Amino acid sequence: MALEIGDKLPRLTLKDQDGENYHFSRVEDKALVIFFYPKDFTPGCTKQACGFRDSYEEFQDLGAEVIGISTDNENSHKKFATKLRLPFVLLADKEKRAREAFGVKAGMLGLLPGRETFVFDRDKKLIHRFNNMGASKHIPEALNALKKAAK
Template sequence: MLKAGEKAPDFTLPDKDGNPVSLAAFRGKKVVVYFYPKDNTPGCTRQACAFRNAYEGFRSSDVVVIGISKDSESSHQKFAEKFALPFLLVSDPERAAIEAFGVWQEKKLYGKVSMGVVRSTFIINEEGVIEKVFPRAKPDTNAAEILAYLEGQA
């Protein structure tokens, strides 16, 4: 997993509407990139809704929020509509960004080992450098932790 101080790998991935979203397009702004395992699962839904509920705080600070998973564009579209998610959701079925950021890892669930996305959040500064990493982010508190961190940096 990438660490604070490292350059964030650029990516261009489709959003829920099929429009290309490139990390480089947001240079000059802080960007929160959060990786999550799957749309419409309990933890991922709670995390997305927490970002939705905190979104005004991000927007008023001119911070871009991007959620990334392996789900399809149509899955993201339904997920965003169902929960009124106002931020970008991008689709990474080939795991380009997921692997570049190092969040595709071995996971253990009920003693079973498998590969998957480790829920992680990265704050990327205006120059495209990772400022802070929240590895193994908790769905219910991740958005609030990030806002608190950003407000402390202001």
């Protein structure tokens, strides 16, 4: 079942790129931008991660933390984050529990894991979700949702 606007952030624990347990509840008093992407080191996913990296300060200024999730393992995430100098957490969803909890569907005729971004307010209620295989569209979409919520 897919998350709908107004739904609360699912309670999950996943491994981060350092192999540590990461609970979404760790991020208190901040909005959350959670983006699901297909695979580390692919051209579109690299472009998307770098887009979030390059706009990270703007997300922080809007009171939001960014988290990336894919089905890659922690070691792959560590290499990806190090190579691209990513300032945000990457979470490993090898068993696809997060994809299932958020309702992220496969893209490209079911051939690739979906690319979807979720924006939660400070109360961890979903205020925006965006599903598009176009990697660069997710950053302005998330920023606009946060700006709207701030008004």
